[in-house]
Amino acid sequence: MLRVYFGDTDASGMAHYATHLMYLEKARTEWLWDAGVNVAETNNNDRHFIVRQVDIKYHRPLELGELLTVTTTIAEIKRASLLMRHQILNGDTLLSEADVKMVYMEHGRPARLPEYLQEVYDGVRGTN
Amino acid sequence: MLRVYFGDTDASGMAHYATHLMYLEKARTEWLWDAGVNVAETNNNDRHFIVRQVDIKYHRPLELGELLTVTTTIAEIKRASLLMRHQILNGDTLLSEADVKMVYMEHGRPARLPEYLQEVYDGVRGTN
C-alpha cells in the first residue's frame, strides 16, 4: 500500500501526473524483485530495463493522504521486451491505468530476457 | 533550453522516465503563459487543467548534462479539452515524443475553454 504524501501532490491539491509513474515503478520493481530480479545487482552488471513507451489514462485524481494499491501484470512478453499493465486503485475504484513497454538491455543493447523471467511469466499467465 | 541535471537522472545514468513528464510540463506551462494563461492566477480561482492521458515514446535516453529543447503544438482542441503534442529534441535528434490530453476544470468540473485559448489555437494552427 502506498500513501499520497505532500511531495507527491501539486498545487492543484492532487497527485502530480508524474507521480503516477513513480508509483508504477515501485510496483514494477517489487514485482521484478519477487520474480528474482535484483535490480541493483543487474544494474551493477550493466543490465537494466529501459522504458520504451508509456500509455497512461488518469481516471480520477489521487488525493493527499489517500491509500493506494498498484497491480502489475504482464500483458505481453517478447524476446527482449515486456509489456507491463498496471492499475492504481483505491479499494475497487480504478484511479489510473497504464501500459509500460520495457526493453531489456545488456551493455547498452537490447538483449534476450533472462530465462527465469520467461518462466515467471508462464507461471503468472496461468493464474490470471 | 533545458539541461539534464543529476536530480533528473537515475542509477542507469540516464534521465528517469518520469523526468520527461517534468520537462513536458515546463514547456506546456511556458506555452500557456505565452498564450495568456497565468497558471498561478487561474489555480487560485479554482481553474486548472488536469491531465487525462499521456502517450509517450522514449526513442533515445537523455544523458546527464545534455541540453534539450521541447516543442509544443496543439494537435486538437475541443470544448473543454486540449490535445498537446510535444517533442523532446537535442538539435534535430528526436529523443522522445508525447501526446498529452488535458481537460480544463473550473470548480472541480470540466468547463468550456477560455475564448482566448481558442483564438491562440486558431493562430497557432495557421503557422504550423
Place this chain on the structure above:
Amino acid sequence: MLRVYFGDTDASGMAHYATHLMYLEKARTEWLWDAGVNVAETNNNDRHFIVRQVDIKYHRPLELGELLTVTTTIAEIKRASLLMRHQILNGDTLLSEADVKMVYMEHGRPARLPEYLQEVYDGVRGTN
C-alpha cells in the same frame, strides 16, 4: 520500511540528496497520522505545517534497492513549532540524520499547535 528505487537515485548510482527529504516527509507524515493529524483534512481547512529549516548530514550513500527505516522523534516543542529529529538507517547503520523545524500555520499565519500534539509529545517524551 522503504526501498530505494531507480527514481530515487541519480547517475552517481546512489540516492539523490533531495530523496532523503522525501523519505523524511513520509516518516513524519506517518508519525503525525499516528498522532491524530490527518494532513489531508487539516490541509483542506487551511492548516498545515511549513518547514522552516532543515539540517541534514549524509553519512553514507543510499544504494539502489536498499531497504531503509526512518526514525522520528520530537526534539523540541514550542507554542507554534516542532523540531523533529530523524535518522535514516539500514539495520543499525546510520545513513543520514536530520533536524527539521516545522511551524504550524492556520490561514497563512503561525498558530498555536493543536492540544493533542502537545499531549502526544508529553507521551513520547516519557518513553524516550
Place this chain on the structure above:
Amino acid sequence: MLRVYFGDTDASGMAHYATHLMYLEKARTEWLWDAGVNVAETNNNDRHFIVRQVDIKYHRPLELGELLTVTTTIAEIKRASLLMRHQILNGDTLLSEADVKMVYMEHGRPARLPEYLQEVYDGVRGTN
C-alpha cells in the same frame, strides 16, 4: 531564471521543501560547468561530488509561477571539499538560503579537488 511549475509545488500551494534542493543543484551545476567541470564527463570517469551536509533555511514560501534566481558562492574550499552558499531570490527578496558541503570523490574515495577549481575559487574570492 527559474520558474516554479506545478510539479515543483505541493498541496499547500507552495513549492515543496525538497524542490529547493533541486533548484540549488541546478545553480551549482551551472556554476561548476562555467568553472570548467563537465559533470557528465567526470561522472563517466567515476569522479563526482557527493553532498555531505545541507543546512537550509526557508524564509518565505515559493509560489506557483514565481520567477527565481539562485546565487552561488564558495564559502570555503579545502583539499577535498567545497562549502557552497546559495540564496534563492525573487528580485531582492530572500526566499531561502543554504550551505551545502560537498566532497569530491574519485573511485569512491575523497580526493584532492582538481587544480582548476582551486584557481576558479581564487578568482571568485577576488570578486566577492
